[in-house]
Amino acid sequence: MTTDIGDQLGEAGRSGLRARKKLATREALSRAALRLALERGLQNVRVDDIAAEAGVSPRTYNNYFSSREEAICFLSVQRAQRIGAALRARPPEEPLAEAIGHAMAEEYAGRSEPDKVTMRMFISEPALRGEYLKGLTAVEGPLAEAIAARTGTDPERDLFPRVLAAAVTSAARTATRHYLRTETTAPFAAVVRDAIELIAPAARAHEGRRA
Amino acid sequence: MTTDIGDQLGEAGRSGLRARKKLATREALSRAALRLALERGLQNVRVDDIAAEAGVSPRTYNNYFSSREEAICFLSVQRAQRIGAALRARPPEEPLAEAIGHAMAEEYAGRSEPDKVTMRMFISEPALRGEYLKGLTAVEGPLAEAIAARTGTDPERDLFPRVLAAAVTSAARTATRHYLRTETTAPFAAVVRDAIELIAPAARAHEGRRA
DNA sequence: CCGGAAGTTGCGCGACACGCATAATTTCGT
């Protein structure tokens, strides 16, 4: 078993029962870690508790995650990466902002709004914020590819795709912080859309320059 | 003694000898930590080594930093925060991109280019990347204020200042990654400027909307 | 159905963050 971060999503990629069980265990561990952290606070969560909650040995827990933070954030990172993948799957003709909206709607379809308490913890707890930010940057790669596919630019040579991708994830992060303000009642997707719209002129300007 | 993160820069702010010694110790510890990490690799740096290198007891080291990563990144975070402060000190009439250029030139005046090996370590080592990203987001606050001062918008109500601030720091981060590519020979400040220029249209669009 | 691969578990070690108590040092009022 490897804890290779790159395999975390591709766990169900190839073989059958084995990989599925692995992913299930990882998700169970992450769910347990998040639940306990929300219940009793990050400080009062022992590794053994997480393992027990997920029904595995503490040693096995450490085979999947090398820190509580990683365990707690995994589900959210997974969700962000799903959005990134969904985005890359949208037709390249579709405008970026619209594609992002669809990708998010796809992810949050049916389900409720994202949990504010969880997000608040991710941001306020210093130990989690680092992992949270790392997770966000992990989406920038796929996002840059999606952007490159739309603009026809090469991410290796031209700065634009990666810069815009980073700007978009940053906008999403900023939107999240704004969404968490108690006065805000607008749905999450709408706030994100507004934030992204603020940097959309950069994308349009680049299109114009390219044409 | 507190390790309050908010006091890290303001250590020399008020009182005299006491605060200055404190800051000196903190910087010495950070320098030692960074130097050792570069020499023998992050894995082979014990806390005791850092403390010994800085001439303090291991316990004292832990009074200043609660993790190796924090210690290693402190100097860089400090530098980023200085740039943020310098930016906020620029005249509000000055265009944002230009002000950023001046603030960076002010920081890197005389000194050499930033160390590529160090930056590469910050990005490649997962343990450091989280702290590195946290440091970058810490600059977003001052940056947002500088932007708000230029646009006259209120960061509490309007998304724009914070979104643009986050986009700018993201652009700087992306520029850093591009700067680290072996083929790149352009000076750091130039790459950063190019990256920021790519998102500048968003700022101009907002100005236009406001006018 | 069997042999090897992959996953799980228990044990133990090295390291680390931090609370607490004590000594050393700086600051400040007079």
Added chain:
DNA sequence: ACGAAATTATGCGTGTCGCGCAACTTCCGG
């Protein structure tokens, strides 16, 4: 300039933690 108060440095002990190692168990392919 001197002594009390506040701040800081240090030593020690404790509770965790991450992970290497070596069995043991489960799963997959032929």
